[in-house]
Amino acid sequence: MVVYNFAAGPAMMPQPVVTQIQAELPSLGGSGMSIMEVSHRAAAFGVIINQAETRLRTLMAIPDDYAVLFMQGGGTGQFAAAPLNLATNHRRIAVLDSGQWASRAAGEAARLGVAADVLATTKNAHYRHLPPLPPIAAATYDYLHLCINNTVEGTTYHHLPDAGSTPIVGDMSSNILAEQYHVRDFGLIFAGAQKNLGPAGVTVVIVRREWLHAVTAVPSMLDYRLFDQKKSLYNTPPVFAIYALNLVLQWVQEQGGVAEMQRRNEIKAKKLYAFLDESPVFANLVAKADRSLTNVVFNTGSEALDQAVVAQAAAHGLMNLKGHRSVGGLRASLYNAMPLAGVDALIDFLHDFEKHL
């Protein structure tokens, strides 16, 4: 049975990458040593981490005055790292509450003593559309935190709101390399790897160097400037995760880069949304302009029926369609590694399910 994994993360990886990892696992480049046994100071790993950085710079057209950091701690670690490193002037950040992960970022900043002003929220509308940004007074906030793709609620800022002179910190955990953005529109972008970039364990940070400065009372492991100075080798990095990330980046390049990924993702998402919009049983309730390419949330309106879909789909090799535990329903995550054939198989299954109700 062909299996398609619709999990939101850790998520499906490109099959050729998994196969290459399998082939190389016992002996990296004929060395007789596994990547899992290689020192982060070894020349072989130096090649890998440099390649990963160069590939990411090429894929995202990252300007030279932005640093690329490979950190640990996931998106959640960045909810702390960003305010600790960057909210040092006003000690106040602005947040658009577009969903659970934006709200978590605000909560973490507040926990660290940084005021997090929620400028707008769509919580009362079940986050089915994005909160618009009200005018922001200049020199009030150190930055505006935006969750670019709301993994749980299935919405995306396809176009960034105009924050004027306030820099934007973009959480791109669930749509990095899935959709094109201009790095210069951000002061900082971060993303955990486990959705579109590879296995869990490495967190990518892209940050304007000019913004980095010496900070105190910040754990070294979250210190951007230190990680930039040490080229992400301040301590032992997640060697295997960076190796796998490098292979995923190579795969994206071979496929034609981010523009091609976006083109494919639009085709996949459009097909699934078109089916849901026509369906007498399933519905996606997200405002059309805000719909995510990578996380398609839907439901039948009946919890029992949703559960039946998840169970029966799994029996057909369509795995992990359960919505996030906080919202229930169903969710199909269509990251770069999900082929159109997986979406077709899902639509065929859902269609069949409807017919047999």
Ligand code: PMP
């Ligand atoms: N931000 C977004 C948009 C996410 O989807 C997630 C994880 N699902 C996180 C942050 C938290 O990431 P992590 O689990 O890597 O800490």
